[in-house]
Structure formats: structure tokens, C-alpha cells
Amino acid sequence: MEDTAGDQPGIGAGDGVTIGADVRALLRQYCASGNTSVQYIEYPAPSHTVAALPAAAESIGFIEDRFASKPPPTSCGHIAPGNPLTPMTAIGPAAHGRR
Numbered sequence: 001m002e003d004t005a006g007d008q009p010g011i012g013a014g015d016g017v018t019i020g021a022d023v024r025a026l027l028r029q030y031c032a033s034g035n036t037s038v039q040y041i042e043y044p045a046p047s048h049t050v051a052a053l054p055a056a057a058e059s060i061g062f063i064e065d066r067f068a069s070k071p072p073p074t075s076c077g078h079i080a081p082g083n084p085l086t087p088m089t090a091i092g093p094a095a096h097g098r099r
Contacts, residue, residue: 025082027075040075 020042030038041058045051066072 019083021082022085023082024079025085028079028082029085031074031076031079036074036076037072038076038079039073040079 024040027038027040039062041055043051043054045054062073
């Protein structure tokens with residue numbers, strides 16, 4: 001879904017597919033639950049297509065390190081705060097005067 005709006009009122013900047021603050025909040029929740037095998041890298045690319053190149057290079061090293069029995073890296077403790085993960089209330093057509 002390239003070229004979709006990525007900065008929505010009330011939820012923050014995203015890339016048209018995911019909202020970065022939602023991803024960070026979910027990863028911080030994983031870390032808080034004791035799962036420290038979380039690595040978060042945010043690529044400042046304009047799209048998923050462009051970000052795929054550096055992400056692919058990083059992932060090869062990540063996989064090689066796992067096969068070499070190296071411990072997984074962790075970003076826990078270094079992930080910026082995100083959006084609240086509480087469910088949002090959907091607003092249906094009737095709420096806008098439509099039926």
C-alpha cells in the first residue's frame with residue numbers, strides 16, 4: 001500500500017502501512033512481559049520498498065549470528081514510547097448522521 005497517507009490525526013506518523021508509534025508500543029509491551037529477544041530498527045526510508053534493501057542486509061547478519069549460536073540482540077530499554085494500545089471505539093455511519 002505505497003503512497004497511502006502516513007500521518008493521521010491522533011495516531012502519529014506512519015509509512016502508509018503501519019504507524020511507527022503503534023509498533024514501538026507493541027515491542028515495548030513484549031519487552032515488559034520478559035521477552036527480551038526484541039530487535040527494533042527503524043529505517044528512515046520513504047517506503048517499504050526502499051527500506052527492504054538495508055533491512056535485507058541486516059537480516060542476513062542476524063540469521064548468521066543465530067546459526068553461530070550468538071545471543072540475539074535486544075533493543076529493550078532503547079525503544080521510544082509509542083501510542084496507547086487500548087482498543088479504539090469505532091464510529092459508525094449513524095454517529096455521523098448517515099443511515
